[in-house]
Amino acid sequence: MKRVARRLLWSLVVVWTVVSVVFALNDLLPGDPARMVTGPQARPADVVRIRTELGLDRPPIVRYARFWRRLVHVGRPLGEDPRDDAHATCATLLPLGPVSVHVDFGKSFQMRQSVAEIVAARLPRTFALALAGVLAQLALGLGAGVLAAVKRGTWIDRSLSTTVLIGIGAPTFLVALLLQYVFARSLRLLPLDGFGATAGDHLRCIVLPAMTLGIYGAAYYARLIRDEMIVLLRQGWVRTARAKGASDWRVVVEHALRNALVPVATAVGLDFGALMGGAVVTETVFRWPGLGELSVKAMLNRDGPVITACVVVTSVAVVTTNLLIDLVCARLDPRLRS
Amino acid sequence: MRPEPWRDVLRSASKACVVGAAASVCAPWGCGETLTAPIAAAHGQDARPRPGGTLRLASFQDVRSLDPAGPTDGLAIQAQRLIFAGLVDYDEKGHVVPELAETWEVADGGRTVRFRLRPNVTMHDGSELTADDVKRSAERALAPATPNPNASYFDQIVGFEAFTARQKDHLEGVVVDNRYVVSFHLKRPDATFLPMLAMPTLRPVCRSAGALYDDRWTPCGAGPFRLPPAGWQRGMTLRLVRHGAYFRPGLPHLDAVEWTFNVPLLAQRFRFEAGRQDLLRDMTQPDQSRFAADPRWAPFGGVEANTRVYGEAMNTRMPPFDHIEIRRAVAAAIDREHYRLLKPAYLTVLTQLLPPDVPGYDPDVRGQGYDYPAALEHMRKAGYPYDPVTGKGGWPEPIVYPLYDQGLLVFTAQLLQQDLARIGLHLDLRLMSWPAFLALQERPGGAAISQANWEMDFPDPSSFYDPLFTTASIGPEVSYNVSFYSNPRLDELVARARTELDPSRRRALYGEADGILCDEAPWAFAFTYHGYYLRQPYVRDLESRLIGGGDPTRAWIDRESDTLERAVGRLLP
Numbered sequence: 062m063k064r065v066a067r068r069l070l071w072s073l074v075v076v077w078t079v080v081s082v083v084f085a086l087n088d089l090l091p092g093d094p095a096r097m098v099t100g101p102q103a104r105p106a107d108v109v110r111i112r113t114e115l116g117l118d119r120p121p122i123v124r125y126a127r128f129w130r131r132l133v134h135v136g137r138p139l140g141e142d143p144r145d146d147a148h149a150t151c152a153t154l155l156p157l158g159p160v161s162v163h164v165d166f167g168k169s170f171q172m173r174q175s176v177a178e179i180v181a182a183r184l185p186r187t188f189a190l191a192l193a194g195v196l197a198q199l200a201l202g203l204g205a206g207v208l209a210a211v212k213r214g215t216w217i218d219r220s221l222s223t224t225v226l227i228g229i230g231a232p233t234f235l236v237a238l239l240l241q242y243v244f245a246r247s248l249r250l251l252p253l254d255g256f257g258a259t260a261g262d263h264l265r266c267i268v269l270p271a272m273t274l275g276i277y278g279a280a281y282y283a284r285l286i287r288d289e290m291i292v293l294l295r296q297g298w299v300r301t302a303r304a305k306g307a308s309d310w311r312v313v314v315e316h317a318l319r320n321a322l323v324p325v326a327t328a329v330g331l332d333f334g335a336l337m338g339g340a341v342v343t344e345t346v347f348r349w350p351g352l353g354e355l356s357v358k359a360m361l362n363r364d365g366p367v368i369t370a371c372v373v374v375t376s377v378a379v380v381t382t383n384l385l386i387d388l389v390c391a392r393l394d395p396r397l398r399s
Numbered sequence: 400m401r402p403e404p405w406r407d408v409l410r411s412a413s414k415a416c417v418v419g420a421a422a423s424v425c426a427p428w429g430c431g432e433t434l435t436a437p438i439a440a441a442h443g444q445d446a447r448p449r450p451g452g453t454l455r456l457a458s459f460q461d462v463r464s465l466d467p468a469g470p471t472d473g474l475a476i477q478a479q480r481l482i483f484a485g486l487v488d489y490d491e492k493g494h495v496v497p498e499l500a501e502t503w504e505v506a507d508g509g510r511t512v513r514f515r516l517r518p519n520v521t522m523h524d525g526s527e528l529t530a531d532d533v534k535r536s537a538e539r540a541l542a543p544a545t546p547n548p549n550a551s552y553f554d555q556i557v558g559f560e561a562f563t564a565r566q567k568d569h570l571e572g573v574v575v576d577n578r579y580v581v582s583f584h585l586k587r588p589d590a591t592f593l594p595m596l597a598m599p600t601l602r603p604v605c606r607s608a609g610a611l612y613d614d615r616w617t618p619c620g621a622g623p624f625r626l627p628p629a630g631w632q633r634g635m636t637l638r639l640v641r642h643g644a645y646f647r648p649g650l651p652h653l654d655a656v657e658w659t660f661n662v663p664l665l666a667q668r669f670r671f672e673a674g675r676q677d678l679l680r681d682m683t684q685p686d687q688s689r690f691a692a693d694p695r696w697a698p699f700g701g702v703e704a705n706t707r708v709y710g711e712a713m714n715t716r717m718p719p720f721d722h723i724e725i726r727r728a729v730a731a732a733i734d735r736e737h738y739r740l741l742k743p744a745y746l747t748v749l750t751q752l753l754p755p756d757v758p759g760y761d762p763d764v765r766g767q768g769y770d771y772p773a774a775l776e777h778m779r780k781a782g783y784p785y786d787p788v789t790g791k792g793g794w795p796e797p798i799v800y801p802l803y804d805q806g807l808l809v810f811t812a813q814l815l816q817q818d819l820a821r822i823g824l825h826l827d828l829r830l831m832s833w834p835a836f837l838a839l840q841e842r843p844g845g846a847a848i849s850q851a852n853w854e855m856d857f858p859d860p861s862s863f864y865d866p867l868f869t870t871a872s873i874g875p876e877v878s879y880n881v882s883f884y885s886n887p888r889l890d891e892l893v894a895r896a897r898t899e900l901d902p903s904r905r906r907a908l909y910g911e912a913d914g915i916l917c918d919e920a921p922w923a924f925a926f927t928y929h930g931y932y933l934r935q936p937y938v939r940d941l942e943s944r945l946i947g948g949g950d951p952t953r954a955w956i957d958r959e960s961d962t963l964e965r966a967v968g969r970l971l972p
Contacts, residue, residue, distance in 0.1 A: 092834025096877065098470050099548035101837060102856060104866070105874035106551045114546055171463050172633065173470070173546070173614040238665065246669045254666050255659070256635060348661050350634050358461070363834050 068387065072380035079376040080369060084128065087365040088121045094363040098170050115170055128369065131165040139163070152177035166370035171362050176370045179355065184374060186256065187351035190274070190344070191336035193267050195329055197275025202282025203318075203325075209283065210290030211313060221283065228280030237273045237346040244269060254348040270347040274340055278332060282325060289321035323394050330386030337382075338375035434693055435672035440937045440957040448940060452956030453655040457662040457670060459681045461634055465618040465626065467599040468540035468547045473854075474658075476599055477948045481639055481656060482523075483602035483620030484646070486514050486533065487593055493758050493858030493945040495593045499528060499603065499621060499646070509588025509900050516579040521644035523625040524605045530581035534573045535610060536603045538562070541570060545612040549600045552856075555592065557584040588898045590905060594857040623651040623952045634660060652955035671933070677956070678941075678949070680932040684742070684806075690933055691744060703930040704756040704945050705747060708863065710922040711815060712840070712851035712882045719783070719794045719824070720847055720882075726920035728777035729848075730767040732822045737814050738926045741807065746926045751913055752863055754927040756945060759860035759909055766917045767924055774822045785823030793823015800826040801846050803836040808850050811925070840881050843873075851881050851922060858945055860909045864893045868916060882921035889915050 095112035096103075103111075112118055136148050138161045148163060152175065155162035166176035209221040231239075245253040257266045293299060294317050302316050341353040348354075352371055359367035440446075462475045467483050480488075486500040497503070500514040520528040541550050543563045553559060558571025572584040585592060605619035618626050624639035631637045637658040641651055662670070664683050670676035682690070690696045713720035713729060720726050735748040750766035753759050778785050778793065785793040802812045809830075816826040826848070831839070839845040856862045866872050869890050872880035889912055896908035916922070932949075934941060937958035941949045 090835070091838045092832065093838055093877070096837055096841075097834055098546070100470070100472060102854065102866070102879070103548040104551045105872075105877040105879070106554075107548050108877050110543070110550070111546050111548065114544065168614075171470070173464060174633070241666065241669070246673070249673075253669055254662065345661075346663055346666075348635070348659075348663075348666070350661075354634075354661070361833065 065384070065388075068384050072384060075380050076373065076376045080373055081125075083369055083372045084125055085121075087363070087368060090363070092363045094170050094365055097362045097364075128167070131167070132373075134163055134165065135160050136163045137161070150175040150177060152181050166373070167366035169359075169364055169367050171359075171364045171367070176366045179367065180352070180370050180374060183350060183352050183355055186349065187337060187344075187353065189263075190267060190270055190340065190349055190351055191333055193271035194274030194278065194336055194340065194343075195333050197271045198278030198282055198332070199325075199329065201275050201279030203286055205279065205283035206286025207290060207313065207318060209287040210294065210317075213287075213291060218287075222287075225280045225283045228276050229284075231277075233273060233277050233340075233342045234346055236276050237270070237343055240269045240272055241346070254346070256348070256350050266347075266349070270340070270343045270349050273343050273347070274336065281328065285325060285328065286318075286321055289324060290317050293317040293320055319393065323390055326389050326393060327386055330382045330389075331379075334375075334379035334382040337378035338371070434689060434696065436695055437699060437936050438674045438958065440939065441959045442957050446939075446957060448652045448953070448955040449957065450652050450955070451654050452652075452958070453657055454653050454938065454941075454951050454954060454956065455657050455659070455675065455677050457659040457667050457676050457678075457681075459662055459664060459667070461660045462631075462637060462658070465631065465637075466612070466614075466616065467602050467604070467620075468545050468612055469614075470546055470548055471599070474660075476946070478637060478639065478658070479599040479602070479618075480622065481624040481951065482618050482622045482626060483599055483604065484520075484622045485597055485599070485602040486516075487597045489594070489597050489858055489945055491942060491944055493594075493756070495597055503593075505900070507584075509590075509898070510585050511582055512585070512592060513576070513580060513582040516581070517646055518579060520621055520646045522603075522605050522621045523619045523642055524607055525644075526606060528603055528621055529578050530575040531578075532603045532606070533581045534570070534575050535606075536608070537573050537601045538570045539604065539608060539610055539612055540601050542611060547600065547612075549598065549856075552595050552598070553601065555585050555587065555589050557586055588900055590900055591857065591859050591861045591897055594859045594862075598857055621646065623647070624653075624656055636660065647952075651952045653951055656951050671935070674935065674958075677938045678932060678934050680930060680948075682931075682933075687744070687931055691931070696933060699936055700931060700933050701943065702745075703932065703943065703948070705754040705927040705929045706756050706855040706858075706945065707852055707928060708749060708752060708754050708924060709811075709850070709852040709926050709928065710749070710924045711848060712922050713848050713920065714844075714846060714881070714883055715885075715921055716883045717844060717847040719781070719798070722781045723919055724777045724781035725783070725794070725824075726923075727918075728774045728781065728822055729819060729824070730917075730920040730923040731770045731774035731777060732818050732824075733815065733923050733925060734769045734818055735925055736769070737818070738811050741810050741814075742928075745931060746928055749924045749927045750917070751924060752867075752916055752922075753860060753913070754855070757855050757860065757863070758858050759906065761906075761910065761913075764910075764913060764917075766913070767920065771821070778822050783823060787821060794825070797825045797827040798847050799829055801829045801831055801836050801839050801849050803831060803833045805833075807928070812850065841877050841879065843875075843878065843883060846881075849881065855946070860905075861893070861897050864889075864909065864912055865897070868912075868921060869893055884919070884921035886915060886919065 095108050095115060095117055099108050099111055116124065133154065136151065138156060139148060139151060139153050150168045151163035151165040153161050154164040164177050166180065168174065169176050169179060172179065205221045205225065209218045212218050241253055244251045251268050252266050255266055257263050299312060299316055302312050338352065341357050343349065344351045344353040352374060355367060356371035359371065458474055460474050462478060463472060464470050464475060465478055465482060467479050484499050486498060487495050488498040490496045499516055499520055501517045503512060503514045505512055516528060516530060522528055539545065540547055541553060541559065541562065543565055556570060556572035558567060561567040562570045574582045574584065576582055603621060607619055608616050623642055623645045625642045627638065627640050630639065638655055640655045641653060645651065664681050667676060667679055667681055668686055671679040691700055711729065711733070713726050715721055739746045739748050747755065750768050751764045775785060783792065783794050800812060802808055812828050816828060819826055840849045853863060853867055866879050868880060868884050870885040872878060873883055873885065892908050892912040896905050899905045899908060937956055939955050939957050941951060941954040944950050
C-alpha cells in the first residue's frame with residue numbers, strides 16, 4: 062500500500078512536470094494563437110481584439126496559475142444555473158451531492174467549445190480504439206508467437222517470422238490504406254472510415270483501425286513471445302513438468318506462457334498508454350474522431366488549451382497504466398513484489 | 400522499453416518489406432488501374448429539375464464555426480452562405496445583386512445606403528425578417544465581445560468606434576427607417592461597402608441569436624438551407640436541410656446538403672468513385688491529371704475562379720530589398736513560366752497584382768515580366784553587379800527565405816532560388832511550421848523575402864490594394880503589408896479609389912496604383928492558382944460562384960437510385 066501511495070505521488074509529479082513543460086512550450090513556440098484563430102487575412106485591429114478576448118494579453122504566469130487553479134476545483138453541480146458563466150467550460154469529475162468536483166481546461170481557441178466537453182466526447186473513442194487495438198495486437202501476436210516458438214525451426218515458424226517482419230516493416234499508414242483498399246473499396250465489407258451514428262456503426266467502423274494497430278503491434282508481440290517462449294521451454298522446470306506427465310498444452314500455457322507474459326504485460330501497458338495519447342496516423346486515415354487527431358490539429362493551430370488538455374489526459378493515462386502494469390507484473394511474478 | 404535484440408536485423412529486413420508492401424499496394428492502385436466510370440444522369444440534358452435528393456460533399460478540412468459573426472474559414476463560408484441570406488449577394492461574375500433586399504438606393508453623396516427588404520421573408524425559426532433583425536444582427540456581429548475576425552471591415556459605419564469602445568449601446572450608423580427599410584450611414588462614400596456587405600459577416604440572424612454573441616447558439620438565418628437539430632457533428636459531418644419557406648419560390652430543389660469533414664484525399668476519391676460523394680475537389684496531383692485526361696470524366700470537370708495572387712514579398716525595410724533596384728532585379732529575374740510548368744493546368748502566370756477573375760483586372764497591362772538582361776542591369780545599378788560567366792559579384796551574404804511545407808510552394812521556392820542565383824542573390828531556404836512562418840513574416844524585420852499570397856475577400860480591387868500595400872496596414876506587431884511598403888502616392892490613390900463611386904475613374908486610379916507597384920516591386924507577382932473539381936454527371940445545375948464554391952441552391956440530383964428511393968418514399972406512409 063505504501064508502495065502504491067509512493068507511486069501515486071510520483072505520478073502526480075510526472076503529470077505536473079509534463080504539463081508545465083507543455084505550458085511553457087505553448088508560449089515559447091513561434092506563432093500567434095490569435096492569428097491562427099482570425100486567419101491570415103484578418104486585420105491587425107481584429108487580431109488584437111481577439112487576443113484580448115482569448116486572455117492571451119495576460120502574462121504567462123497569470124495564465125499558468127489560473128490553469129492550475131481551475132483544473133480541478135469544487136463548485137455547484139453543473140446545469141443548476143445555465144447563466145453561470147464561471148463554470149461554463151467545466152465538466153463534472155465527481156458528483157458529491159450538493160457540490161461536485163469540476164475539471165476545467167478552458168475554452169478551445171479554435172472550436173470555441175469547452176475543452177473538457179471536447180475531451181470527454183473524444184476520450185471514450187480513443188479508449189475504445191486503444192483497447193480494440195491492443196486486443197487485436199495480443200490476439201494476433203500471442204497466437205503467432207506461441208505457435209512459432211512451439212514449432213520452432215519448421216516452415217510454420219519461418220512463415221510466421223516473415224509475416225512478422227512485414228508487419229514491423231510496413232508503416233502504419235500503408236497498412237491502413239491497404240486495408241481500406243481491400244476491405245472497404247474492393248470488397249465493400251466494412252466502412253472506409255468514420256465513426257458512425259449507432260453502436261452497430263461504431264463497431265463496424267472500429268474494425269479497420271483496430272486491425273491496423275493490431276497488425277503493427279502484433280508483430281512486436283509475436284517476436285517478443287517467441288523469443289521468451291523459446292528460452293523458457295528449455296528451462297529445467299519445464300522439463301520437470303513434462304517428466305511429471307503434464308500435457309503439452311499445460312506445459313506451454315501454464316508454465317511457459319504465464320512466465321513469458323511479464324515482459325508482454327509491460328509492453329502492453331506502455332503501448333496502451335501511448336495509444337491513449339492517440340494513434341495519430343490511424344485516427345487521421347480512418348477519420349476516427351479521437352484524441353490523436355485532436356491533438357495534432359491543436360498543435361498545428363496553436364490551440365493551447367486543447368494541447369494542454371491532451372497532454373494532461375495522455376500523461377495521466379501513461380502513469381496510470383504504468384502503475385497498473387506494476388501491479389499486474391507483481392501478480393504474475395511474485396519475485397517482483399519485493 | 401521493449402527488448403529489441405533483433406533490432407538491426409529487423410531494420411534492414413523492414414526496409415525490404417516496405418518496398419514490397421508499397422509495390423503490392425501500388426500495383427492495383429495507382430499504377431495502371433483505370434478510373435471507375437462516371438455514374439450517368441437518369442435523364443437527358445433538357446430534363447427539368449426534380450425536387451429531393453442530397454448533395455454529398457467532403458473536405459479534408461473542418462469547419463470551426465457556422466456563426467457568421469464568429470471565426471471563419473473558406474469551408475465555413477460555403478455553409479454560412481447556405482444558412483444565412485444577406486441583404487445583397489454576388490453573382491457568378493462578382494457583381495453585387497439583391498438578395499433579402501428587394502432594392503437599395505445610394506443617397507447623401509454615397510454616405511447613405513438604404514435597403515428596402517423583401518416583405519414576407521420567413522426565417523428558419525418561422526419569424527418574418529424585418530429591419531430590426533438587420534440592425535440587431537449587425538450590432539451583434541460588431542459588438543466588442545464578439546470574436547469576429549472581420550469586424551474592422553465595417554469601421555466606415557458611423558458610430559463604429561463608439562460602439563466597439565462600449566461608449567454607445569447601439570451602432571449609430573445603422574438606422575431602422577420602418578419595418579422593411581434599413582439605412583447604413585457611412586462616414587464617407589465607400590465603393591467597397593456593398594461588396595463587403597455581401598460577405599457573411601453581417602447577414603441577418605434569427606432572434607434566438609440574441610443581442611450578444613454566444614458560442615452555444617444554434618445557427619439560424621433566412622438562407623435556402625437550415626441546420627436541423629444535431630445536424631452538425633463537430634469534426635465529422637454537417638447536414639443542412641431544405642428551408643421550406645425560403646423566399647425564392649420552388650427553391651432549393653435538394654432535400655439536403657451534407658459535408659463530411661477531415662476526409663483524406665485518397666478516401667475522397669474512393670467515395671467519389673463509389674458514388675457516395677457527389678463532388679470531388681480535394682485530390683492528389685496524379686489523380687487530377689488522370690481525371691482530366693480521361694475522356695469519360697473530362698466533361699464533368701470544372702475550374703474555379705482565379706482569385707488568389709501568389710508572389711514573392713520583399714521587405715522594403717530590410718537589406719538588400721530596401722534598395723529599389725534590387726527589388727526590380729528580382730521582379731525581372733523570375734521566370735514565371737517555370738512556375739507555371741509545375742502545374743500547367745492550374746497555374747496562370749501573373750505579372751500584375753490582380754488575378755484574372757477579380758473585378759479590375761486589366762489583361763492589357765504589361766506589368767512585371769521576365770527579362771534577364773534587365774535584371775542584371777538592375778543589380779549593376781544597385782551597386783552589386785553580377786557576372787554570370789564567372790559567377791562573381793552580387794549580394795555578398797546569403798539571404799534567409801522562410802517557407803512552410805505546402806507542396807507547391809516548396810517547389811516554387813526552389814525555382815526562385817535558382818532564378819535569383821543567376822543574378823547574384825543567394826537564398827537560404829528555411830522550412831518551418833505555418834504558425835512560425837506567419838509570425839516571422841508579419842513581424843517588422845522578420846523576413847527579408849518570403850512567399851506571400853492573398854485571397855480575394857470580396858470582389859473589388861480594394862480587397863488587395865488596401866491590406867497589402869498601404870501604410871495603414873503596417874502594424875507594430877502584426878502587419879499584413881508584409882513587404883512593409885509605404886508610398887504616400889499609393890496611399891492617396893487607394894484611398895481615393897475607395898471613395899470614388901464612378902467606375903471608370905476608379906479603374907484609372909487603380910491603374911496608376913498598379914503601375915507604381917509593378918515598378919517599385921514590393922512584391923514580385925508570380926502566378927495565380929485555380930482549383931479543379933469534378934462532379935458526378937447526375938449532379939445538375941450546380942452553379943459556380945466567384946466566392947464560396949458551388950451554389951447548391953438551384954442544384955438537383957438526377958440519379959437512378961435516388962429516383963427509385965423517391966418513388967418508394969412516396970408509396971410508404
